[in-house]
Amino acid sequence: xxxxxxxxxxxxxxxxxxxLSVPLVLAALAALITNKxxxxxIGIEGSMLMGALMGAVVGYQTGSVMxxxxxxxxxxxxxxxxxxxxxxxxxxxxxxxGIAFNLLxxxxxxxxxxxxxxxxxxxxxxxxxxxxxxYLSDLPIVGxxxxxxxxxxxxxxxxxxxxxVVLSRTKLGxxxxxxxxxxxxxxxxxxxxxxxxxxxxxxxGVLAGLGGAFMSMAYMSTFNTGMIxxxxxxxxxxxxxxxxxxxxxxxxxxxxxxxNTFAVTAQVTLRIPFELLNxxxxxxxxxxxxxxxxxxxxxxxxxx
Amino acid sequence: xxxxxxxxxxxxTKIYDNGVVANDNASFSLRKGEIHAIAGENGAGKTTLxxxxxxxxxxxxxxxxxxxxxxxxxxxHKAIEHxxxxxxxxxxxxxxxxxxxxxxxxxxxxxxxxxxxxHGIQKTEAIAKTYGLYINPLAKTQxxxxxxxxxxxxxxxxxxxxxxxxxxxxxxxxxxxxxxELFNQLKRLRNEGHSIVIITHKLKEIKTIxxxxxxxxxxxxxxxxxxxxITEAEISKRMIGAEVRxxxxxxxxxxxxxxxxxxxxxxxxxxxxxxxxxxLSIRPGEIIGVAGVEGNGQRTLIDILTGxxxxxxxxxxxxxxxxxxxxxxxxxxxAVSHIxxxxxxxxxxxxxxxxxNLVSTTINKPAFNRAKGWLINGRKIRQYTQRLLKSYRIxxxxxxxxxxxxxxxxxxxxxxxxxxxxxxxxxIADQPSRGIDVGSMEFIHRQIETLASNGSAVLLVSADxxxxxxxxxxxxxxxxxxFVGAFNNDGSVREDTLGxxxxxxxxxxxxxxxxRRDAGNAAL
Numbered sequence: 050x051x052x053x054x055x056x057x058x059x060x061x062x063x064x065x066x067x068x069l070s071v072p073l074v075l076a077a078l079a080a081l082i083t084n085k086x087x088x089x090x091i092g093i094e095g096s097m098l099m100g101a102l103m104g105a106v107v108g109y110q111t112g113s114v115m116x117x118x119x120x121x122x123x124x125x126x127x128x129x130x131x132x133x134x135x136x137x138x139x140x141x142x143x144x145x146x147g148i149a150f151n152l153l154x155x156x157x158x159x160x161x162x163x164x165x166x167x168x169x170x171x172x173x174x175x176x177x178x179x180x181x182x183x184y185l186s187d188l189p190i191v192g193x194x195x196x197x198x199x200x201x202x203x204x205x206x207x208x209x210x211x212x213x214v215v216l217s218r219t220k221l222g223x224x225x226x227x228x229x230x231x232x233x234x235x236x237x238x239x240x241x242x243x244x245x246x247x248x249x250x251x252x253x254g255v256l257a258g259l260g261g262a263f264m265s266m267a268y269m270s271t272f273n274t275g276m277i278x279x280x281x282x283x284x285x286x287x288x289x290x291x292x293x294x295x296x297x298x299x300x301x302x303x304x305x306x307x308x309n310t311f312a313v314t315a316q317v318t319l320r321i322p323f324e325l326l327n328x329x330x331x332x333x334x335x336x337x338x339x340x341x342x343x344x345x346x347x348x349x350x351x352x353x
Numbered sequence: 354x355x356x357x358x359x360x361x362x363x364x365x366t367k368i369y370d371n372g373v374v375a376n377d378n379a380s381f382s383l384r385k386g387e388i389h390a391i392a393g394e395n396g397a398g399k400t401t402l403x404x405x406x407x408x409x410x411x412x413x414x415x416x417x418x419x420x421x422x423x424x425x426x427x428x429x430h431k432a433i434e435h436x437x438x439x440x441x442x443x444x445x446x447x448x449x450x451x452x453x454x455x456x457x458x459x460x461x462x463x464x465x466x467x468x469x470x471x472h473g474i475q476k477t478e479a480i481a482k483t484y485g486l487y488i489n490p491l492a493k494t495q496x497x498x499x500x501x502x503x504x505x506x507x508x509x510x511x512x513x514x515x516x517x518x519x520x521x522x523x524x525x526x527x528x529x530x531x532x533x534e535l536f537n538q539l540k541r542l543r544n545e546g547h548s549i550v551i552i553t554h555k556l557k558e559i560k561t562i563x564x565x566x567x568x569x570x571x572x573x574x575x576x577x578x579x580x581x582x583i584t585e586a587e588i589s590k591r592m593i594g595a596e597v598r599x600x601x602x603x604x605x606x607x608x609x610x611x612x613x614x615x616x617x618x619x620x621x622x623x624x625x626x627x628x629x630x631x632x633l634s635i636r637p638g639e640i641i642g643v644a645g646v647e648g649n650g651q652r653t654l655i656d657i658l659t660g661x662x663x664x665x666x667x668x669x670x671x672x673x674x675x676x677x678x679x680x681x682x683x684x685x686x687x688a689v690s691h692i693x694x695x696x697x698x699x700x701x702x703x704x705x706x707x708x709x710n711l712v713s714t715t716i717n718k719p720a721f722n723r724a725k726g727w728l729i730n731g732r733k734i735r736q737y738t739q740r741l742l743k744s745y746r747i748x749x750x751x752x753x754x755x756x757x758x759x760x761x762x763x764x765x766x767x768x769x770x771x772x773x774x775x776x777x778x779x780x781i782a783d784q785p786s787r788g789i790d791v792g793s794m795e796f797i798h799r800q801i802e803t804l805a806s807n808g809s810a811v812l813l814v815s816a817d818x819x820x821x822x823x824x825x826x827x828x829x830x831x832x833x834x835x836f837v838g839a840f841n842n843d844g845s846v847r848e849d850t851l852g853x854x855x856x857x858x859x860x861x862x863x864x865x866x867x868x869r870r871d872a873g874n875a876a877l
Binding site for chain 1: 444446
């Protein structure tokens with residue numbers, strides 16, 4: 050028990066927890082903005098995988114972190130727009146499109162890696178640097194916490210704030226909410242639903258691509274076909290727990306990130322089989338959704 | 354004297370993809386500053402004609418002249434640019450947004466990239482003041498009453514600086530009091546120089562508020578008349594080609610044990626209207642009408658009686674059998690029929706054929722089966738459904754037509770045929786004639802009457818008072834989940850009296866009234 054506690058309060062643990070929250074927060078934000086526009090984007094998982102792959106491949110090939118990140122963003126955006134075309138123009142159910150995208154991404158990733166390396170699992174990558182503020186990062190505790198994180202951590206915080214502001218204060222956000230809630234009403238006042246859903250899916254795709262890139266370019270500096278490991282889906286679960294509110298969604302994602310980190314670090318300290326520990330984030334997801342559903346029901350009972 | 358009309362739709366023809374001719378050489382012209390009704394039965398093409406004008410439907414032939422110039426309106430956006438706005442029958446509102454946000458939706462004013470919220474609030478307040486359409490701009494739309502939602506829709510249209518306002522059946526969802534209020538507002542709009550088009554099939558409204566009326570039938574425009582010089586009967590005649598009988602037929606209620614007995618029925622369930630201590634009994638041959646504004650517990654009552662809702666306090670006996678714990682099917686097996694409020698959701702499977710829908714509740718009957726129920730007897734079913742198609746005058750070539758291509762009235766006839774043909778001992782009819790044409794309505798009403806005359810008990814729930822007056826022996830008014838009034842439908846009670854009870858302005862000392870009613874019944 051003591052060992053457990055000591056594990057959690059260690060600085061290293063907290064730093065890892067923050068890092069592991071990043072892809073979940075980005076996935077959840079992607080789910081949030083597309084959900085607001087009325088599309089449950091199951092394809093986030095696949096977009097993250099493609100983002101991770103393209104980031105690694107382009108980054109490694111060119112030796113440029115920047116180009117790698119841009120490639121991850123581009124593929125995410127492209128997949129988002131493609132999804133919008135399938136959903137709006139070909140009128141295919143968005144869940145089916147999402148599933149198809151995920152299957153395609155999984156297959157394509159292996160194919161591309163095999164073509165490039167001759168193996169089916171890994172591809173070398175580059176590393177997004179940690180951004181250390183001189184002097185400030187030397188402060189105890191708050192130093193590394195606030196001023197010594199990976200660049201992607203800051204980017205994620207900025208993304209969350211931007212999404213929140215876009216949704217609450219801009220025309221685009223207003224139109225996204227209107228289209229998601231009542232397409233007919235939105236269209237009756239001249240809002241182009243296809244355009245708005247495309248924007249939302251594009252933004253969601255960019256976020257998912259970034260989330261993937263974090264895995265292959267920051268958390269690790271190599272790409273592995275199994276590295277997304279359901280993080281896209283956990284992001285969707287976090288969004289649902291956050292009830293579409295940006296702050297709550299980030300918080301829910303962070304909880305999952307914390308559990309994920311615990312599963313990773315406890316392997317060393319607790320001598321529990323790591324296969325069992327690895328199921329923890331998923332179990333917590335289910336548990337959280339159950340608690341969420343129960344709370345929601347109780348709330349409904351309270352207000353007749 | 355005849356100046357160029359503000360709007361002139363000439364020889365409009367619109368044929369839908371499925372071959373239905375919705376508008377056939379229809380013409381319509383609107384003067385500045387008038388309230389103009391477009392009257393006709395359901396499926397007469399009124400809404401299509403206005404959708405053409407509002408850019409929601411593409412016209413096949415004909416042209417639209419505005420201020421004497423031909424215009425090509427291809428989208429609602431274009432229509433708004435030309436100063437034409439429409440208030441749809443189903444509200445086009447985003448419930449989670451505030452009133453002001455809905456008003457400005459699609460036309461938001463921004464300041465440095467961000468929405469200028471105060472502008473929306475000011476604009477809403479300005480319109481409210483100018484036209485007497487008072488509303489709280491900060492209220493969440495989902496909290497508004499139906500009447501206020503409609504007011505918001507009108508404000509929304511006005512915020513776009515339109516000069517022509519189209520309203521599609523605006524009073525369908527309003528109480529009598531709200532209707533009066535709406536009419537006053539429309540008059541005020543007219544006096545401010547707006548031109549208003551009202552799509553309606555309510556003759557009384559045409560007489561009350563409109564200056565002119567254009568009558569449509571089968572996609573054609575029959576003619577345009579000054580309301581002052583035409584009677585309701587004449588409009589009605591032109592709408593349906595023949596006069597309709599609307600007075601109530603006297604039936605004698607048979608004595609005997611009640612078929613339906615409800616005692617102290619109460620249900621509180623989150624997210625739906627509650628029901629408080631409802632008592633009711635219906636005897637053979639009796640039609641009880643429950644009048645009320647939608648959302649006052651009617652749905653809850655019906656859900657319990659039909660087995661949809663299982664948790665409740667109190668007792669429901671149908672033919673002496675307690676229905677507690679019975680499934681929907683098990684309730685139906687007590688010879689209960691149910692005409693649901695929404696024919697496209699609960700009432701029918703729109704994608705199934707007429708035949709499939711007609712036997713959907715009776716498919717398990719031995720007569721329709723072969724091989725001990727393992728196979729369906731297609732021939733028998735076909736004979737049966739063909740017979741229903743004919744006797745219920747469902748307008749379709751055969752029973753293999755999918756229900757969704759039929760008009761509302763014909764879909765409702767399919768539902769009624771299925772529910773009434775089994776000669777149920779209890780019929781629960783929820784808004785059986787909502788949104789259907791006068792001919793179909795009359796037909797369905799007659800079927801319900803016949804059923805009652807043959808000794809069935811009927812519970813009729815409706816927001817349409819004409820329907821209640823037409824059919825019910827006794828009228829109960831439901832408000833906030835409780836019965837607040839009971840009236841013998843003997844011609845002594847008037848619509849506006851019921852309206853006051855429906856809105857909760859008045860309430861009877863109820864037990865006394867029931868006692869009086871029961872005493873009255875005993876005397877029968």
